[in-house]
Amino acid sequence: MSSLKSSIYPDGDPLAVVTAPPPDESPLERDERLSSEKAAQKRSDAIDEEIARQRIAEKKAPKVVKVLLLGQSESGKSTTLKNFQLINSPKAFRQERASWRAVVQLNVARSIRIILDIMTQAHAQQTQRQHPVASSSMSSFESLQRPDVVYPTLTAEHLKLKMRLKPLLQVEEALLRRLSPGNTVEFEATQLTVPTSLPYPDRNYKEPSVNSAVHWKGAFGRLLTPNEQRASFDSEQGIDFDDPKDPGLVLHNCREDMVHLWNDPTVKELLKVHKLRLEDLSGFFLDSLDRVTALKYVPSDDDILRARIKTLGVSEHRFRLKAGNMVSHDWRVFDVGGARSLRAAWAPYFDDMDAIIFLAPLSCFDQVLAEDSSVNRLEDSMSLWKSIVSNQLLKSTDLILFLNKCDILKAKLESGIRFGTWVISYGDRANTFEGAANYMKKKFAGSFKTNSPEPRPFYCHFTSVTDVKSTTHILENVKDTVVRKNLQDSNMV
Incomplete structure (x- = not known):
């Protein structure tokens, strides 16, 4: 074995091959290489000294809790x-308010999507009752309907309202992409209520989550030099209100429809039939829509505490x-x-x-x-x-x-x-x-x-x-x- 190593590495040391200077190295190249190695060694020594200083300081300081x-x-x-x-x-x-503003917006969009999903189920049941179809031609979604659960009837106005709020689905997707730009957003099913009491026990709502190793909180903050700052940029909060991609613009334009949806008696009855209390879920802001959809909304401390983003x-x-x-x-x-x-x-x-x-x-x-x-x-x-x-x-x-x-x-x-x-x-x-x-x-x-x-x-x-x-x-x-x-x-x- 040793003879084999000697034949491959003449000096018997594989590292010598890696660290050896090039055989055709010129005097100038040699000086540059030695200078670079000296600088690298100096940096390494400085790092070692800093680590040693930190160890000494930690020993002298009170124990870390x-x-x-x-x-x-x-x-x-x-x-x-x-x-x-x-x-x-x-x-x-x-300094993290800009990112938590995005999380609040995501929470609003997600709450609305849950309601729209339930409205879709109710409308499917309503259509099925009005126009019965053979069971063999029913979609997998329609087959979930149970005859013993009857939703309140949705009117044409409800369906128009639902259509007007569809842009919020794109807002949700855009926020997720920006919160985790490296495509590290993951989804985990969150069962919102007890299956045995639900009309659709298999219905799960996917909750987005971000990896804690990803610096998602920096996704919405911008560091501007004094020359770059504009009147619309809140430097203390890190929020650029002139950002053309700000999801807050869509939320603001949909505010009246969202308020109408949340306060609608038929929608309340739909949620009741579904045994779903959105107000009990983390990240609920539908009772504060006028405030959190304002164009220059900045989340309060209380908003940040209530905001929900699942971290892995x-x-x-x-x-x-x-x-x-x-x-x-x-x-x-x-x-x-x-x-x-x-x-x-x-x-x-x-x-x-x-x-x-x-x-x-x-x-x-x-x-x-x-x-x-x-x-x-x-x-x-x-x-x-x-x-x-x-x-x-x-x-x-x-x-x-x-x-x-x-x-x-x-x-x-x-x-x-x-x-x-x-x-x-x-x-x-x-x-x-x-x-x-x-x-x-x-x-x-x-x-x-x-x-x-x-x-x-x-x-x-x-x-x-x-x-x-x-x-x-x-x-x-x-x-x-x-x-x-x-x-x-x-x-x-």
């Missing part, structure tokens, strides 16, 4: 992360935080995708976390997983909580439970949806927010006590993370708790 956000898809992880940003990096938060993969955000009167700490907050296919990515982050914020949305008691329509979402949260609590790698990690989306839970119960219908063990207890929320808190606490490998405190908060004021107070308490524990572990208190 690492927090992991966990929970199923649409549990509120990204909204919690946005709250961290708003509280601790408000300037950076403001793991995103890391760094903050410099100060908890109470204690020393400032560098925080790293990790947001990991909650879809079933992404949960395998959680494990590598378990070993050195200071705290895990686990979000369990209580409002989803009457919904099922998009990935498995046989699994109730609240039941899935309980199962996930148990697996996190019992994990040996996390036996010394603080677990902080956010029983989230309490505002939506309260609205659902007040609308007449019975908690006990879906959570059988709740029985015939009072159908109130206080009763249902406290019942679930006891269930999660019981699982925590039973499955935790070691005794540890149970931290639980009722949250509506789109509510800035209350969430700010809760996150301040979380910061104090985590930093105090961090200092205790470091023998500094």
Whole structure:
């Protein structure tokens, strides 16, 4: 073997062949090569020195606090992360408004598309009843119709309205292309309601998602020099209102029709028949159309918190935080995708976390997983909580439970949806927010006590993370708790 290597590489070193100078190198070329190698070595040495300095600084500085956000898809992880940003990096938060404006516009277009899809189903049923056709010639779409479900009749005006709103479908596609210019937009089916209560149980709505590794937030911002700035460009918010491709122009022109559609009694009845409450979904803005479709609309902090764009993969955000009167700490907050296919990515982050914020949305008691329509979402949260609590790698990690989306839970119960219908063990207890929320808190606490490998405190908060004021107070308490524990572990208190 050695003789073979010697025959191929005379010096016995394959790298020598790669690094050797060209055999016909001139003196000038040699000087240029040596100068280039010297500059490259200087850059390499500078990088090594900077890495060494950072290591020394990290050793002297307070320990980095690492927090992991966990929970199923649409549990509120990204909204919690946005709250961290708003509280601790408000300037950076403001600089992203241009991209969040696009997400709000996407949310509006998607909500309208869902309604238009349901109108299409209703019209197909209406046409089928008026002009019966042989079952063999029915389209696959028409074959989904069930005779026991009768939609309200759509008028000619409804159909004209539907046609006038069709440009919003192109707006949705354009926004998706711009949010993810590298064709990295992916779609995941999101089952909006319980299949057994739907007239069309196989009907899924595709939710767009972007990869967290792609810098999609820069897609709508423009960095202009002072000479390039125009009166229509909001330099603080990063929004170019003169952009001819601005989807806001189409949304603005369709505003009256969208308002008419959302307030139409027949459309309300269609949604009721479909057992679909759009107002309970993330990214709902149809009650604010006059404001969010204005030509120079800039999203408020509340709008950004409510905006919904599904991210895939793991995103890391760094903050410099100060908890109470204690020393400032560098925080790293990790947001990991909650879809079933992404949960395998959680494990590598378990070993050195200071705290895990686990979000369990209580409002989803009457919904099922998009990935498995046989699994109730609240039941899935309980199962996930148990697996996190019992994990040996996390036996010394603080677990902080956010029983989230309490505002939506309260609205659902007040609308007449019975908690006990879906959570059988709740029985015939009072159908109130206080009763249902406290019942679930006891269930999660019981699982925590039973499955935790070691005794540890149970931290639980009722949250509506789109509510800035209350969430700010809760996150301040979380910061104090985590930093105090961090200092205790470091023998500094």
